[in-house]
Amino acid sequence: MRIDHLLVEATQRLARAGSSSPRLDAEILLGHALAQSRTWLYTWSDREVEDLDRQCFESLLVMREAGQPVAYLIGEREFWGLPLQVARSTLIPRPDTESLVEAALDKATAEQGRMLDLGTGTGAIALAFASERPGWQVVGVDRVPDAVRLARRNGERLGLANASFVESDWFAALEGERFDLVVSNPPYLAPDDPHLAQGDVRFEPASALIADDQGLADLHYLCLTAREHLLPHGWLALEHGMTQDGAVRDVLQRAAYRDVQTRLDLGGRPRVTLACMMP
Structure with missing residues (x-):
């Protein structure tokens, strides 16, 4: 035919x-x-x-x-103009997450610095940032060994030597390390969220999607623990669900962050909240 x-x-x-x-x-x-x-x-x-x-x-x-998702079938997905290998051990990078990259780049005004991507998966966020800020040292961590190996392969294929990847459950392997910028797209769906039975999400790893406390548990944890790993005047940037921005801002404000602000995604929905670590 x-x-x-x-x-x-x-x-x-x-x-x-x-x-x-x-x-x-x-x-x-x-x-x-x-x-x-x-x-x-x-x-x-x-x-x-x-x-x-x-x-x-x-x-x-x-x-x-x-x-089954096209990205899993062909083993690749483009993000920020970068061709990334994907696997069933990681989430498929989505266009809305580019809003998180944009927010991070807006705060990375210095020529040099250190950026941390928590729950890096394919390495999409870390590698997109590294491609735009060659003077920065970028570290991506994930608790899933297969994800770390995949992120490393993506970095090597793209020739981004300023990005490295480490196996770590959030900050566990980063004791004493501090960063100018900490970003994450953590699990933020509630266990009963109807989206879990729809589209590509049905085939993606639940551990990268679901969090307790109506999807807020990991977001709350990162808001509170990131303070120990941010340099003075450093920024925390978190992706979240479109109805979770108020709850995330509230936790950040109660944790004494400053300049708490929320950005919209490509569809005009609240998607990324940022906050500054004051000395």
């Missing part, structure tokens, strides 16, 4: 399966099966697809029809 005909059929199947972007999904999966770009698919749309390649595409298509 020709490429263009195969894409039409695949798009129809994925639309029936409930994909929110059936044509895009079909193009990405077929490009992966053929080891070609989406542009190549359009340029050579009248080419016949060989049987082995078609079987590979069919396998990917069936898994996508079952709801």
